[in-house]
Amino acid sequence: MTGRGSPGLPAAPDVVEEALEASRATACVVIVDxxxxxNVRFANNTTTTNGVRRDRRVTVVSVVEGPSGTRAGVAAAxxxxxxxxxxxxxxxxxxxxxxxxDASPLEPTGSDADFETPPEMTDLGVFxxxxxxxxxxxxxxxxxxxxxxxxxxxxxxxxxxxxxAGGRRRHVAPTGAFELVARTADGSASSWAGVGTPNFxxxxxxxxxxxxxxxxxxxxxxxxxxxxxxxxxxxPDAVADLVLELGFAASGREAEDGGTVYSAGSGRTRIGERxxxxxxxxxxxxxxxxxxxxxxxxxxxxxxxxxVFDNGQPIGEVYWIRDGVLDRxxxxxxxxxxxxxxxxPPADNLLLALPGVQSSFADLVAHTERGxxxxxxxxxxxxxxxxxxLTGLTRDGVYLVDGGEVVGAVNNFRFNESPLDVLGRxxxxxxxxxxLSREWHEWxxxxxxxxxxxxxxxxxxxxxxx
Amino acid sequence: xxxxDEGFAALPFxxxxxxxxxxxxxxxxxxxxxxxxxxxxxxxVLRDARLEGAVDDVTVGMGIRVVRDGAFGFAGxxxxxxxxxxxxATRAAEAAAVTARAGGEAVELADEPDHGTxxxxxxxxxxPTEVPLADKIARLGAWSADLLGAREVDxxxxxxxxxxxxxxxxxxxxxxxxxxxxxxxxxxxxxAVADDSSSFETMRTVAPPVGRGYEYLDEKGxxxxxxxxxxPELLAEKLRAPSVEPGPYDLVxxxxxxxxxxxxxxxxxxxxxxxxxYEAGYAGTSFAxxxxxxxxxxxxxxxxxxxxxxxxxGLASIGYDDEGVAAQQxxxxxxxxxxxxxxxxxxxxxxxxxxxxxxxxADSPLNIAVQRMANVSLRPAAGRGPxxxxxxxxxxxGIYIVGDKSWSIDMQRYNFQFTGQRFFLIDHGRLAGQLRxxxxxxxxxxxxxxxxxxxxxxxxxxxGAFNCGKxxxxxxxxxxxxxxxxxxxQIRVLNTRAEAGR
Numbered sequence: 001m002t003g004r005g006s007p008g009l010p011a012a013p014d015v016v017e018e019a020l021e022a023s024r025a026t027a028c029v030v031i032v033d034x035x036x037x038x039n040v041r042f043a044n045n046t047t048t049t050n051g052v053r054r055d056r057r058v059t060v061v062s063v064v065e066g067p068s069g070t071r072a073g074v075a076a077a078x079x080x081x082x083x084x085x086x087x088x089x090x091x092x093x094x095x096x097x098x099x100x101x102d103a104s105p106l107e108p109t110g111s112d113a114d115f116e117t118p119p120e121m122t123d124l125g126v127f128x129x130x131x132x133x134x135x136x137x138x139x140x141x142x143x144x145x146x147x148x149x150x151x152x153x154x155x156x157x158x159x160x161x162x163x164x165a166g167g168r169r170r171h172v173a174p175t176g177a178f179e180l181v182a183r184t185a186d187g188s189a190s191s192w193a194g195v196g197t198p199n200f201x202x203x204x205x206x207x208x209x210x211x212x213x214x215x216x217x218x219x220x221x222x223x224x225x226x227x228x229x230x231x232x233x234x235x236p237d238a239v240a241d242l243v244l245e246l247g248f249a250a251s252g253r254e255a256e257d258g259g260t261v262y263s264a265g266s267g268r269t270r271i272g273e274r275x276x277x278x279x280x281x282x283x284x285x286x287x288x289x290x291x292x293x294x295x296x297x298x299x300x301x302x303x304x305x306x307x308v309f310d311n312g313q314p315i316g317e318v319y320w321i322r323d324g325v326l327d328r329x330x331x332x333x334x335x336x337x338x339x340x341x342x343x344x345p346p347a348d349n350l351l352l353a354l355p356g357v358q359s360s361f362a363d364l365v366a367h368t369e370r371g372x373x374x375x376x377x378x379x380x381x382x383x384x385x386x387x388x389x390l391t392g393l394t395r396d397g398v399y400l401v402d403g404g405e406v407v408g409a410v411n412n413f414r415f416n417e418s419p420l421d422v423l424g425r426x427x428x429x430x431x432x433x434x435x436l437s438r439e440w441h442e443w444x445x446x447x448x449x450x451x452x453x454x455x456x457x458x459x460x461x462x463x464x465x466x
Numbered sequence: 467x468x469x470x471d472e473g474f475a476a477l478p479f480x481x482x483x484x485x486x487x488x489x490x491x492x493x494x495x496x497x498x499x500x501x502x503x504x505x506x507x508x509x510x511v512l513r514d515a516r517l518e519g520a521v522d523d524v525t526v527g528m529g530i531r532v533v534r535d536g537a538f539g540f541a542g543x544x545x546x547x548x549x550x551x552x553x554x555a556t557r558a559a560e561a562a563a564v565t566a567r568a569g570g571e572a573v574e575l576a577d578e579p580d581h582g583t584x585x586x587x588x589x590x591x592x593x594p595t596e597v598p599l600a601d602k603i604a605r606l607g608a609w610s611a612d613l614l615g616a617r618e619v620d621x622x623x624x625x626x627x628x629x630x631x632x633x634x635x636x637x638x639x640x641x642x643x644x645x646x647x648x649x650x651x652x653x654x655x656x657x658a659v660a661d662d663s664s665s666f667e668t669m670r671t672v673a674p675p676v677g678r679g680y681e682y683l684d685e686k687g688x689x690x691x692x693x694x695x696x697x698p699e700l701l702a703e704k705l706r707a708p709s710v711e712p713g714p715y716d717l718v719x720x721x722x723x724x725x726x727x728x729x730x731x732x733x734x735x736x737x738x739x740x741x742x743x744y745e746a747g748y749a750g751t752s753f754a755x756x757x758x759x760x761x762x763x764x765x766x767x768x769x770x771x772x773x774x775x776x777x778x779x780g781l782a783s784i785g786y787d788d789e790g791v792a793a794q795q796x797x798x799x800x801x802x803x804x805x806x807x808x809x810x811x812x813x814x815x816x817x818x819x820x821x822x823x824x825x826x827x828a829d830s831p832l833n834i835a836v837q838r839m840a841n842v843s844l845r846p847a848a849g850r851g852p853x854x855x856x857x858x859x860x861x862x863x864g865i866y867i868v869g870d871k872s873w874s875i876d877m878q879r880y881n882f883q884f885t886g887q888r889f890f891l892i893d894h895g896r897l898a899g900q901l902r903x904x905x906x907x908x909x910x911x912x913x914x915x916x917x918x919x920x921x922x923x924x925x926x927x928x929x930g931a932f933n934c935g936k937x938x939x940x941x942x943x944x945x946x947x948x949x950x951x952x953x954x955x956q957i958r959v960l961n962t963r964a965e966a967g968r
Contacts, residue, residue, distance in 0.1 A: 008545045041938055043744045046570025050561050051540040051939070053832045055527075076523040078544040081473070089522065096599040098517045124564050135569040149747035151938040181747045190746075253513075257621045258659040258666050265663025302519035303511070378750075381874045383885060383905060386666065389966040391883050391905075393876045414874070414881050414907070416965035442940050460965060461907055461958075465750075465878035 013116050015058055015083060016162035022084040025062035025091050026070075027106045029163045029311045031300055033057045034119035037155035040127055045138040045148055052123055058083070059300040061308045062090040063106060069099025072308050074301060102307035104333040109167030109296060109312025119158035120172050126154045126200050130178070133205040141182070146216065148209075150180040154200060159298055163312055171294045173348070174198035175445045177436060180205070181396060182212035188466055189219035189409055192376050192396035194237060194436040196445050198290075215375070215397055221408030223400050229456040231371035231427075233364050233401065236435035236449040239352065241377040242390065242419040243449060244440045246282065247350050249388055250320055252329035252339060253304045261388035261420060262329060269329055271341070276324040276423040280354055285317035286347040290434055291446040293348040307332035310345060318344040349446035354429035361430045361451040366404040368453060373399040373406060376438040377415075388418045393463050395438070412466065413459035428453040469587050470646050474504040474526070474632040479644075482551045483636040486530050489555035491638065495532040495562070497575055498555070499637040499790060502528045502546070503831040505629065506595045510602045512624040515610035517603055522595075527831035530554050534562035536572030542832035576814035576822050578791045580640040586785025588647035589778060590679030594628035595648070597680050602626050605683060606654070609694045613656045616698030618705075620666075621657040626650065627675075627932060629944075635790060643786040649944055650682060651675035651932050654694065658701045667902065669701040670887055672722035672869035674929045677779045677946070687779070700888060700900070707900040709963055710889065714956040716864035716918075717906060718857045723886045724844070725929025725947035726870040731910040732764075732771050733842040733947065734936075735879035736798045737825075738807035742816060748938050750877025753910070754804055756817055762804035765914025768847075771799040773808050773840035775824050780841035781930045781944035782827075788835035791824035798842065802914070810837035829941040836937045841928070843948030844920075851922020854951040860919060864892040865904060865959065870929075872905070883907040885962065905960045919953030926950045 010018075012032040019030040035055035041048045059076040073094025080086040124131070130152055141148045154176040161169040176197040183190040193208045234242070255262035255269040264270045286295040297313045299306050310333050319327050328344055336343035365373060375397035383389040391414065398410040430451040437447060483500055490498035504526045511518045528551060529542035539562025541554045606624040613622045628650045635643045655670040673688045683690065719727070734752070739745055741752040754762055775793035777783050784793055789811045798806045809819070810826040827838035858866055869887025876882075889904040890897045930946035 008547050008550050037939075039939055040565060040568075041747070042568075042570070043746055044571075044742070047537060047565040047568045048744060049538050049540065049834050049836070050565050051542065051832075051834055052557050052561055053541070054543040054545065055832055056544050057523075074519075074521055076521065078525040078527055079546070093520060093522060093599055096603075097520065098603060101513075101516050101518065124561060131564065131568045135567070138569055147743065147746070149743070151747055153939060179747060183746060187751070257657065258663070259621070259657050259668065263666075265659070301509075301521045304513065304518060308519075378877060379874045381872050383872045383883075384903070384962045384966060385668070387963075387966040387968060389962055391872065391874045393874070393881070395877055412876065414876070414883060416883075416960075416962070418966055421967065458965060458967070460883075460960070461881060463876040463878075463881035464909065465753075465876040465880050 009056060009079065012119060012160045016160050018083045019060055019087050020162055020164055022087040023062065023164060025094065026065040027063040027164045029061040029106065031059040031298060032160040034158040035155060036121040037153065038122050038124045038126060039153040040124065040131065041151045042134065043149040045141050058086060060087050060090040061311065062094045064094040070103035071097045072100045073097055074308060076300060102302050102309055102332050102334045104307065104309040106163055106165040106309060108165050109161065109163055109169050111168045112170045115168040115170045117170065120156040122154050122156045127152050130200065130203065130205050137205060137209055145185040147183045147185060148180065152178045159294065161298060161312055167312055169296055169312060173293055176200055177441050177445060178203045180208045180212060182216060184216060189216055190396045190466065191215035192438065194438055196434060196436040196441060218399055218406050219409035223408045223410050225410050227413060227459045227461045229458055231368065232454050232457040233368060233371055233373045234452045234454060235361060235375065236433050236451050237438060238374050238377050239449040239452055240435040240437035240447040241380060241439045242422055243352050244350060244437055244444050244447065245388065245390060246419050250329050251305045252331040253335055255329055256339065260385055262326065270326050271329060272325065274325050275321060275420055278354055278426055279323040280321055280352060280423055281319060282321035282352050283317060283319045284347040284349050286315050288349055288351060291349040291448060293446055297345050305330040305332055305335060307334060309333065313345060315345050315347050318346060350444065351432065351448040352450060353432040354450055357429050357431055357450065359428060359430045364428055364430050364451050364453045365401055367428060368401045368404060371401050372410060373401050378439060380439050383416065388420055389416060390418065391416050412463040414461045414463055416458050416460045422454050425455045426452050427455055470632050471504055477502060477546065479634055481548050485548045485551040486555045487636065487638055489552045490530065490532050490559060493534055493559035495534045495559060497533040497638060498530060499635065500528065500530050501788060501828065501831050502634040504632040508595050508628045510599065510606060510626045512606045512610055514621055515607050515614055520599055525830060528554060529828065529831040530558045531834055532558045532562055533573050533575065534559050535566035537562045537566035538573055540834040573812060574815040575811040576820065578811065578822060581643065581786065581790065581792060583642040584785065586643065586645045588677055588783065590648050592680035593630050593648055594650045594680040595630040609654055612694050613654065613697060618658050618698040618702035619656045620659050622654060624654045626652050635786065635788065637790045641790040643790065645785050647677060647784065648679055649675060649677045649781055652683060656697050656701050658705050660705055667701060667705045669697055669704060670869065672887055674927065675781060675932055677781045677783055704900045704902060707902045709903045710901040710959060710961050712959055712961045712964060715959045716861045717954045717957050718861060718864060718866045718892065718951060719954065720868040720951055721925065721927035721929055721949040722869045723867045724949040724952060726873055727884055728842060728844055728947045728949055730873060730875040731879055731882055731913065732799065733839050735910065736807050737837055738809050738813040738817060739837045741807065742813060749936050753878045753880055759804055763802060764799045764804050764911060765802045766917040767802050768917050768920050769799050769802045769914055770845040771842060772796065772845065773798050773823065773842050775840045777841045777946065779928060780946040782839060782841045782946060787824040787826045788828050789822065789826040791822045791826065794823045796823045808837060808840055813837055827943055829943060833939065833941050836941065838936060838943040839934060839945045841946040844950065846926045846950035847920040847922045852919065854921055854925050857919050857921055857951055857953050858892055858897065859895040860953065861892045862894055865901065866890040866892055866897060880909050882910065903962045905962050907958050907960055913954060913957065916955045916957065917952060918955045921950035921952060
């Protein structure tokens with residue numbers, strides 16, 4: 001998978017050393033992100049756009065101790081022609097700044113033996129089997145009255161992190177996704193399939209195409225249903241759409257300020273409170289098989305619960321919800337100290353499971369007397385922060401299940417639901433598998449979720465869209 | 467090149483252009499365009515008047531798009547140099563060859579003349595990215611302190627986003643366009659928690675993001691001090707306000723809210739690439755398909771909507787688009803009937819409707835240009851027209867909605883749901899206090915069909931956003947939407963607490 005390098009760009013480890021050497025600040029962190037990516041898009045049974053890209057971002061964090069406190073300054077650039085100038089810019093931002101609320105001492109980060117290794121490169125070759133299959137897939141779709149659309153993307157992000165406190169880290173994050181949508185020629189029915197993958201070795205166009213053909217067959221019978229509360233079966237991908245929002249909202253500081261679903265009032269959070277009747281576990285783990293991601297903090301900017309001072313801090317397994325009880329929220333080190341909680345930075349993945357379940361996703365359908373089998377959710381937005389009420393649409397396939405079997409396709413709906421209530425009204429979960437959130441995968445590719453059978457899901461109105 | 471970033475202006479453009487375009491021509495590419503861009507992005511965030519984070523980021527890069535063997539090929543890099551430009555063109559040509567082998571229809575682009583060598587700069591006085599961070603912290607800090615000083619306010623977040631875009635474009639027919647524009651988005655949000663901690667409410671400023679310089683913060687186009695001064699009392703009233711009774715209401719919608727409804731229900735629905743199915747896999751399609759052009763009844767007779775890439779201070783305004791097409795103004799809906807689409811050169815050629823109206827944009831030199839939104843705006847009433855108060859006076863029972871918040875619409879742009887910042891009950895033509903928990907939900911053509919009153923020019927405001935998302939890989943685009951205050955009759959209003967089963 002190693003493609004052509006970029007002979008004109010100075011080597012990332014050298015950039016790190018040069019910047020650290022140029023630093024006149026009390027302390028300094030340098031992050032070099034080397035990004036190589038390739039993508040291909042198709043629609044209307046034809047390839048459309050594509051791209052091969054080479055990106056680099058150098059971020060310099062300067063820490064300046066002063067009489068009034070510790071200040072931080074960040075400057076970043078794609079390719080600094082003058083590394084010393086970028087370092088000086090970050091120092092001048094620090095001088096311009098106020099004492100940082102998130103200040104913590106920089107600590108040695110440990111070192112990786114492969115720090116000097118060049119970044120990994122990808123190109124369109126990673127899609128070769130997929131692209132070979134596309135032409136025949138377009139041809140049979142045209143012949144059989146189907147229209148295919150989709151997208152394949154593969155990114156290799158190699159991050160180099162060095163600090164004046166000591167330590168040199170390197171991490172390669174492979175991120176890939178493939179999505180396929182099949183529509184009938186008249187546009188009356190459609191279905192979607194998506195997979196997350198580190199390398200595309202496990203992606204089969206033929207398998208996904210067959211799956212979508214099967215679902216379009218289900219849609220030969222069309223059933224119109226009114227809005228209302230329905231039992232629904234959410235596939236793991238749709239569960240990821242909703243549950244990722246639980247993660248996004250899990251800021252400790254914002255919960256203490258009183259403005260989120262995790263707030264308990266008077267500066268307190270709901271940590272320790274039971275959130276779901278069933279003993280769900282929600283966690284992140286940089287070593288989760290198939291979902292591996294950086295085992296140390298990479299923070300090019302500070303926010304309510306992320307701090308540039310924490311760069312290089314180790315990341316381990318963290319349970320956000322354990323046995324249905326809220327166990328942790330996100331804090332940076334300074335915030336964790338202030339709030340007397342353990343500092344536990346999140347890995348770039350999210351997993352949900354109901355321990356001990358044996359059911360497959362097919363079992364959830366088979367166990368449903370009457371309900372709606374969904375495919376994926378779309379255009380999800382927060383409506384009310386207090387309840388984490390979300391609105392959104394069903395998309396590309398809603399099916400009526402009657403007596404444990406799919407009997408036809410149903411119109412789309414707008415829903416209004418909170419993911420906490422969805423977990424709270426879960427009747428049955430299936431085993432956790434890798435999932436791809438259609439709504440959020442560009443920002444959160446690495447998820448593993450169960451399917452869920454949920455009572456009284458609020459379908460607020462009908463969407464005529466198909 | 468006056469006004470451009472010095473480092474950008476010093477790049478060897480002519481040599482880079484020759485290297486890239488000559489190489490593309492040597493592969494027999496029918497079309498090739500080179501973009502070299504410098505984009506500086508800054509963000510500053512304060513929480514409770516203390517700095518939470520600041521970012522100052524510069525992207526410099528090159529991207530080249532070719533059409534070869536009937537297929538697009540695109541390559542982008544942050545490496546700048548003559549050799550890099552030539553090898554980038556090779557990579558784009560190879561990418562086209564690879565995708566051409568997968569088969570499909572041949573890419574055609576609508577003709578656009580050679581515009582020669584041109585320069586365009588947006589109207590602004592002070593580049594916001596050149597203003598020292600200390601000044602930004604001081605301004606946001608002072609407004610935050612004013613809000614925090616009010617008894618009613620518990621917490622405040624404040625942010626300022628600033629962008630400067632320098633862009634060089636050159637294509638095979640000979641157009642060479644060098645352009646610069648700036649924009650900024652200031653925002654403050656106050657949070658109030660009820661004394662017994664039983665509930666909370668937030669209220670955000672409704673000052674729009676604009677394609678102006680830093681002078682915007684000095685009362686050029688918005689009264690920031692006035693808005694900050696009124697928020698504590700408005701927020702306290704909202705926290706005490708009754709929860710809305712769901713049902714149909716007449717809505718007077720302020721342009722600070724209506725811009726987003728226009729964006730979602732008209733802006734995206736009249737993008738021709740969507741209407742033709744080219745976004746079916748992601749952003750979606752459109753109910754306004756091309757067979758309905760010229761006769762689809764989109765809304766009432768009062769509805770006139772234009773697309774415009776020339777509006778002063780518009781976030782989507784520019785001289786030439788990212789396919790070398792001169793910026794234009796055009797009609798989308800006239801007298802309530804669909805009469806046009808937003809186009810790029812490929813969609814214009816596919817539909818056989820002549821020249822592109824200049825809506826191609828890429829958010830980065832590393833992304834291929836796609837059709838993005840013009841400033842899509844609703845025309846105010848002709849002549850003096852009603853004031854917002856006069857629209858309110860015409861309503862027996864309704865809600866006046868100010869500021870945008872939550873938004874969602876389906877993939878064919880039929881069914882939408884919006885909330886807002888401030889909701890005032892209208893009782894027999896007068897405002898009768900605020901309401902909480904309001905959302906409005908409708909189908910696009912029903913909603914616009916119920917348009918019963920337009921405010922005049924005095925109510926007109928250019929709202930907008932920095933972050934309209936589209937395409938895969940995802941791209942964001944800045945866009946403005948002008949609107950007057952407007953009256954819509956009998957729109958379904960939901961109670962969001964009831965929707966959550968509370």
